Amino acid sequence: MIETIATAALAVNENMNIQKRRIGNGKSKRRLSLVTGTHGDELEGQYLAYMIGSYLDENIGSLDGIVDIYPALNPMGIDSITRGVPMFDLDMNRVFPGSKDGTMIETLCASIVDDIAGSDVCVDIHSSNIFLKEIPQIRMSVPTAPTLLPYAKMMNVDFVWIHESATVLESTLAHTLNTRGTKTLVVEMGVGMRITKEYCQQLFDGILNLMKELGMWHGETAHVREPIVSEGREVGFVNSDAAGIFVPCADFGDTVNKGDHIGDVVDPLTSQVVEKVEAVCNGMIFTLREYPVVYGGSLLARILQPCEGGEEE
Amino acid sequence: MKRKVLFSMKSPYREQLDVIGFRFGHGKKSAAIVGAMRGNEVQQMYVCSRMVQELKKLEAKGRIAEDCEIMVIPCVNYYSMNIGKRFWAMDNTDINRMFPGYDQGETTQRIADGLFSKIQGYEYGIQLASFYQVGNFLPHVKMMDTGFMQPDLMKDFGLQFGILRKPRPYDTTTLNYNWQVWETKAFSVYANATDDIDENAADEAVYAILRFLDKRGIISANTPPGYITKIIDESKTMQIRSEASGIFKSLIDIGKRVEHGDVLGVISDPFEGEGVSEIRTPVSGTVYFEYHDPLINSNTVCFKIIK
16 A cells, blocks of 8 residues: 655645555554655665565565555655755755644654654665765664664674764654654665665565564565674774875775775876875774765775774674 | 965865955954855855955954954855855765864864864854745844853844744754854854845844944944844744745735734745735734745745744
């Protein structure tokens, strides 16, 4: 069943509709919500939404519960290759929880929250932006980790990043839902404006496993991997200090030592290497820059350090 | 006056970005005035350029107080202004959501840090601010309710209204909020327009800032008399939203007094031209914001009224 959960009249002969598809079977009222498309340049979740929906259609007898798929919270953004909400240049994930008495976007956000709230688990799927490539990972703030970590481990991701909470992140969908008691996992994977089929398959296996653990799925599941958890580890940030073109010589997922050469920033006009980029710490590269043009400060890589006093797991 | 490069950043393909400050007087850091941080804030840059003109004249006449220094930064993000973008052109991030900044962080965090490190420690901070929606404001001054503020100081601008705003989570990374946290008394001055130059509103903003600096003993300037400022809490203002979408026409000017039930604007069908909605005010008061675009979506804030 396809339902419009929020709508707003646009100026000329069109409505902006936020839709969901509900797939239900059996007696269980357990509900999993899969949400994506908050940022219009993040497309990994689009293919995943298709994969889950079509697989459930073919194997509906194995489902005992409700799966709600929200493929496009920001439909105008996806349709116009715009990260934010096009008419306002606003990051939708800084407007939650919204307000029923607020502006157009605030009322849409409030309707989205009301519709998802009450799910047993919500999975909020993001890609990276166009600049960075990420290994499949789940991010959560320190206060939510005790509740969310057991669920994150079911999801077949490579990495769980538990980060300090920042006030500005209180405006996200995940924070709003977690605050209201709906366990919400934020997935980051791949790169903006692209679909990485193997990552979608990896998370697809994780979602079926999560559904099985929730008692909603009686069909086949694949073995899921144990993620590396950032607890007790530091994350090293490698930022460019020069402006130019970044050409990496290390790869995604590589384990590196502090000082290892991981890439260069070059100047196409003078044909000079303007910065030799080195690893800032030992560890695994879990974020790597995909878009080559950089300024001083552009993020080039993130490196997960080993546990204090221990080897990389 | 001294023209000073406050912060520089290299670009791969453009001339180096130099954030320029104009320093007047010597001694105690008394007031910093910041203009455009977004590429469409033309009016904000223009008001600052007018301030540079006024302060030059005052300095030449010896009318900047002893042991007082004023810094004016007309434009931080002219990179975006020159190519018709609103936010930082490479990654679409907003410099005014990056304060206090971080010198080892991402590009706009570094710009925010480079700027903030140079405008910290002033007793007063004045930002020429803009609103994210297209529209015109009655010139007014705003302070964040951080718990550190002194709202009565807003009266020294002599604008009609001083508004106190309770910060939302996203406000905590703005210049105004961080100035206050670092003990600068910070104000946002709204000079009506953003993308266009409104001369009357620019005059009013320039006079208001000069009046404030004069009242605080930083300069000695003759300005036209101001208003007796009414201080109000933003939550007490009334936002009127569109109930329909289509072609929008405002029937009222900002600054006008309206009575409960008055028609402030109309929305018509974009194809057939028939009226689809009349926008009436549910309260009496003064119109201080008016939406300014021929096309309007539903649930768009089209007027704000100070009751």
